[in-house]
Amino acid sequence: MKSFEIKCKVNNHKEFYIIIALLVKHIYKHDLSVHRNLTETEALEEVIFILEKYYRGEHTSGYDGALFDAINQEQYGIEFVIEIIVELIKSLEREKYIYSVLTININPRDWNFRKKLVEELINRFSDFLPSKLKELTASQLTPYLEQLIIQFVKTNHAVNNIILS
Numbered sequence: 027m028k029s030f031e032i033k034c035k036v037n038n039h040k041e042f043y044i045i046i047a048l049l050v051k052h053i054y055k056h057d058l059s060v061h062r063n064l065t066e067t068e069a070l071e072e073v074i075f076i077l078e079k080y081y082r083g084e085h086t087s088g089y090d091g092a093l094f095d096a097i098n099q100e101q102y103g104i105e106f107v108i109e110i111i112v113e114l115i116k117s118l119e120r121e122k123y124i125y126s127v128l129t130i131n132i133n134p135r136d137w138n139f140r141k142k143l144v145e146e147l148i149n150r151f152s153d154f155l156p157s158k159l160k161e162l163t164a165s166q167l168t169p170y171l172e173q174l175i176i177q178f179v180k181t182n183h184a185v186n187n188i189i190l191s
Contacts (some may be wrong), residue, residue, distance in 0.1 A: 036103070036104045038097075039093060046107070053115055077091075083110075125176075143167050151178060
């Protein structure tokens with residue numbers, strides 16, 4: 027997604043939802059690999075859902091927390107909230123893509139193949155696994171193959187961002 031800069035101040039709820047709805051409408055129409063042409067209402071519904079489920083500010087959460095942070099210019103402001111919205115959309119789209127690739131390429135009924143993939147993940151990343159995961163066998167983790175892969179991708183993406191910044 028392209029970087030951008032916004033210079034405005036949010037004073038109330040209405041200004042906030044207009045800005046975030048237009049932002050999400052633009053992102054879905056122009057910046058995703060599968061373009062979606064949302065109405066303002068659909069974009070607002072989408073961003074409210076995303077914020078309510080995933081937004082975590084330093085001291086706030088959910089849609090109301092994002093609104094508070096956007097209005098609070100001295101600490102955060104709308105730019106802070108927009109950055110988080112963009113990162114949340116990128117993360118959610120990445121997860122959808124990974125799930126689709128896994129669904130297309132890995133037969134959910136091929137237990138042995140799925141178990142081999144889990145064993146390979148454990149072997150490759152054992153140094154980075156939490157101790158609770160290390161205590162589990164590949165058979166116990168096999169039903170969670172997709173979640174494991176997504177967590178490895180997220181971790182790898184976070185480490186790359188840290189290294190490159």
